[in-house]
Every structure is written in structure tokens, then in C-alpha cells.
């Protein structure tokens with residue numbers, strides 16, 4: 372059972388006060404009663420002695436007069452308010468203040484009474500006992516009655532008896548008074564000890580209350596110590612503790628917020644695992660990587676979430692104490708992404724049972740770029756080697772065979788020139804690409820009118836258009852300077868796209884050019900009715916040297932760099948280029964952001980060429 376401290380302190384005080392007061396009362400009562408009894412005894416003895424002197428004469432007569440003796444006993448009894456009994460030496464009762472007449476004569480022999488015997492043998496007798504005559508407890512004092520000196524013969528015994536009820540009544544009153552005094556003292560000590568106990572326990576209860584509040588994270592209001600003692604010291608100490616905990620919580624919160632912000636901002640996926648492999652934390656990047664929400668995974672084991680045997684093995688090793696380990700792993704549904712995974716122990720050298728933090732760094736783009744670079748080097752070498760081999764072959768043929776006729780020599784030299792031109796074209800395109808990429812070509816920001824620009828570009832290609840009898844549909848809105856850019860470079864973009872459209876569209880096809888404002892962009896489309904691009908090649912045709920059909924491209928004089936240049940130039944204008952093809956025909960779409968400081972106006976021109 373839980374007993375409040377106040378009641379414990381109170382009970383302690385009360386036990387001490389009760390026992391102390393009880394002992395003191397008992398001792399006082401003992402002393403009072405004993406002294407009182409002694410006093411009464413002494414008085415009774417003295418009165419007995421006096422009575423013995425008075426009875427000496429009547430008893431000393433040769434024939435004692437029993438009536439006289441009894442009357443004297445009655446008178447004396449009346450005077451001293453006690454029973455007076457006169458007994459002869461042989462024990463016969465001669466007079467008694469309580470009895471007279473026949474009753475007196477019938478009284479039994481009193482020699483058996485202890486006080487009478489003591490009076491005869493020792494000169495004085497005292498006893499407290501139940502009187503057989505009157506049936507109550509009496510204090511008896513007996514002394515011998517002697518004949519006058521010198522004879523001093525024992526004539527009998529006179530006994531004075533006081534009913535004890537009288538004494539007990541007096542003692543009862545004394546006890547009652549004492550009990551009342553003790554009860555008052557006890558009540559007073561109860562009240563006092565209650566107040567004292569409360570003055571000690573109340574501040575303690577307040578502190579316990581404050582401590583509970585602090586446990587729940589409420590550090591205010593603080594404790595206000597009232598007194599100047601150990602209890603108030605405790606209050607001050609608790610206040611200091613609260614302030615220090617509050618500070619620590621604040622700084623922990625700050626650290627936590629910083630950590631959360633860092634984790635949110637990180638591009639790398641972060642996964643924290645407890646020592647038993649249960650998930651403790653996933654940052655948003657990690658959630659995106661595994662396509663699940665952290666909250667639904669917390670406290671699940673990592674192998675329930677990650678189903679990649681190699682990664683699971685790596686995590687198991689990290690949990691077993693492999694600190695600072697790193698590995699490269701492909702994850703996710705197709706297209707698989709490549710991650711560099713770092714594991715580091717949370718133990719910081721304490722023990723290996725604290726769990727691990729795993730950082731997933733997405734290196735797919737890095738690996739892809741590496742691959743692109745390798746492919747590029749291989750492609751460049753290959754592209755350069757083909758015309759060089761041809762040039763070398765024809766030069767050797769000319770050198771080794773001086774008898775080659777003039778016409779054949781002319782044809783060889785033309786082939787050499789074509790391949791040299793091709794080499795030149797490739798190198799020019801490569802240099803251009805590399806310059807665009809490294810930002811060496813400054814892009815002007817001037818209003819570009821699309822209709823005249825397309826006219827000029829189509830004029831450059833008119834020879835091919837006529838040869839293949841293509842129909843050109845020009846559907847270009849007048850954008851009145853809404854497009855800002857570098858006219859020469861944009862001309863190159865359109866030239867490359869139109870050149871491709873002409874190249875990959877059979878005779879009598881249609882090439883449609885469109886340009887219009889669409890929401891916040893200017894969208895330009897170049898569409899043909901040509902051979903189209905297979906869907907599998909669509910994502911790659913903007914890569915350098917990528918061609919759907921290498922032989923055909925080369926035959927048509929392509930370098931495989933045209934679309935790569937288009938993409939880079941468009942992006943340098945903060946635009947985007949997309950391609951669509953559905954088996955027959957291709958559609959290239961370029962979108963440029965609108966120059967906002969110009970007014971919109973539109974007019975449309977449609978023209979046929981062919």
C-alpha cells in the first residue's frame with residue numbers, strides 16, 4: 372500500500388508523542404497513587420494509635436463493658452470516618468463501629484485477620500483485602516491496645532479500616548484529569564506534527580509534480596522554493612537540471628532539423644539500419660529509389676524491402692562489422708540504374724552492434740557518360756579511318772601504277788577528294804560540337820524572323836529539293852521578334868533537319884515546316900513523309916555517330932553528327948528538341964522559350980515549292 376510521506380511523518384510524530392505521553396502519565400499516576408496510599412496509611416496508623424490509647428482504659432477493666440467499648444468504637448468511627456473494630460487478645464470482637472448488638476456478638480474470631488496477627492506479633496499490622504463482614508475491599512491498620520506503663524500488657528487490638536472505594540474514587544478522578552491532560556497534549560501534538568509534516572512534504576509534492584511535468588517535456592513553470600533549507604536546495608537543483616535539459620533538447624532539436632534538412636536535400640539515398648537489420652530511416656531520395664514510402668517500411672527488415680541478393684549480402688557483411696565498405700550494384704526494374712553503395716557503422720568504434728548507415732550514390736549517368744566517351748573515341752577512330760583508308764588505297768594505286776590512264780587517274784583523284792572532303796566535314800562537325808559543348812561559340816540574342824530564315828535555308832537546299840521533286844509546305848506564323856537567338860546557328864539547326872528530311876524522304880515526298888506560339892513557347896516542327904525511324908532507335912538518334920543505317924547514311928554523305936549538333940545548338944538556346952516517328956515519316960519538334968519583352972502578333976504564310 373502506498374502511504375503518502377505526510378502521513379508517514381505524521382504517524383512517526385504521533386507514535387513518539389503517544390508513547391512519551393503514555394509513559395509520563397503512567398509514571399505520574401504511579402507516583403501519585405503510591406504517595407497518596409502511603410499518606411493515607413500513615414494517617415490511619417496514627418489514628419489507630421490514638422484509638423488504642425482511648426481503648427486502653429475500657430479494656431483494662433477487670434470486667435470490660437462491651438457496650439461502652441462498642442459505643443466508643445461507634446463515636447470514634449464517626450469522628451475519623453473509618454470503621455473502628457476492637458478485638459480482644461484472643462481474637463473475639465469486642466466493639467465495631469459498623470456492627471452492634473447481636474450482629475456484633477455473632478462476628479467471627481478476628482485472630483485470623485493478617486493485620487490483627489501482625490499487630491499482636493510485630494506491634495503494627497497493615498493489609499488491603501476484602502472484608503468478609505461488609506464485603507468490600509478495605510485498607511486495614513491495626514495496633515495493639517496496651518495497659519498503661521510500666522505494666523504495658525497487651526489488652527487487645529484496635530483496627531481502623533477505610534473502604535478502598537473511597538481511595539479508588541480519588542485516584543479515578545486523578546486518572547481522569549491526567550487522561551484529559553494527555554489527550555489535550557496528544558491533540559496538540561497531532562495538530563503540530565500535521566503542520567510540520569505538511570510544511571516538509573508540500574514542497575516535496577510540488578517538486579514531484581514539477582518533475583513529472585518535466586518528464587512530459589513541460590519545463591515551465593519552474594519550481595519556486597519558499598524556504599531556505601535542504602528542500603529549497605533540492606528545488607534549485609531541479610530548476611538547474613530543467614534548464615540544462617531544456618538547452619540540450621533545444622540543441623538536439625536544432626541538430627535534428629539540420630540533419631533532416633541535409634537528408635532531404637541529399638541526392639544520394641540514405642538508409643539507416645539497426646544492428647538486427649530493421650529499417651530505422653530512409654531519406655526521400657532513397658524512398659524514390661525503391662519506390663516505397665519510409666513510414667510503411669520502418670521496423671521491417673531490410674531483406675523484406677530489398678530483393679537483390681548481392682546487395683543483401685553486402686548489407687549482411689556491413690552489419691557484421693565491415694565498416695567503410697563500398698560496392699557497385701545495379702538496382703531497380705528496367706532500365707536498371709547503377710549505384711555506388713557505401714556502408715559505414717554507426718558504432719564509431721564502440722562496438723559492432725549499433726547498426727549501419729548505407730549511402731546509395733546513383734552513378735548511372737557517370738557510367739553512361741563513360742560509355743559514351745569510350746564509344747565516341749571508338750566511333751571517331753572508325754569514322755576517320757574509313758575515308759583515310761580509301762585515300763591511302765587510291766594514293767598507293769596511283770603511286771604503284773604509273774601507267775594508269777588519265778581518265779582513271781582523274782576518277783581516283785576525285786574519289787580521294789570526296790573522302791578528303793568527308794574527313795574535313797567530320798572534323799569540322801566534331802570541332803563545332805566540341806566548341807558548342809565547351810561554350811566557345813557565343814550565342815547572340817537577337818530577334819529572329821523565321822519565315823525569311825527558312826526561305827534562305829531552303830534556297831541552300833533547293834537543288835536537292837528539285838532533284839527529288841519534294842513538296843515543301845511552309846506554315847510559319849509571323850512572330851514579330853518573339854524568338855530571340857543566333858540566326859546563323861538556328862539556320863544551321865534548320866539546315867541539318869531539312870537536309871535529313873530531304874535525304875531520308877523518297878522522291879515526291881512532302882516536307883512540312885510549321886512554327887507557332889504555343890503557351891509560353893515557340894514550337895517549330897519539321898515533318899516529312901520519308902522512311903521514318905524505328906522506335907528502338909528514337910532515343911538514340913541525337914547521339915554522336917548514331918545512325919539507323921550506317922551504310923545508307925554514308926552513301927548519302929552523312930557524318931552521323933547532324934542531329935547531335937542540332938540538339939546542342941537548341942539547348943544552347945534553352946530550347947528542347949523531340950522526335951516522333953510512327954513507321955512512316957518523321958516529325959522533329961523544337962520548342963524555344965518566348966522572349967517575354969516583345970508583343971505577340973501573328974500572321975500565316977503557306978507556300979509550295981517543288
Ligand code: ADP
Pocket residue numbers: 867871872875876899901902903904912917918919920924925928929930931932933934935956957
Ligand atoms: P546523318 O548524317 O547520318 O544524317 P544525323 O545525326 O543527322 O546523321 O542523323 C542520325 C540518324 O538519324 C540518321 O543516320 C538517320 O538514320 C536518322 N534520321 C535523321 N533524320 C531522319 C529523318 N528525317 N528520317 C529518317 N531518319 C532520320
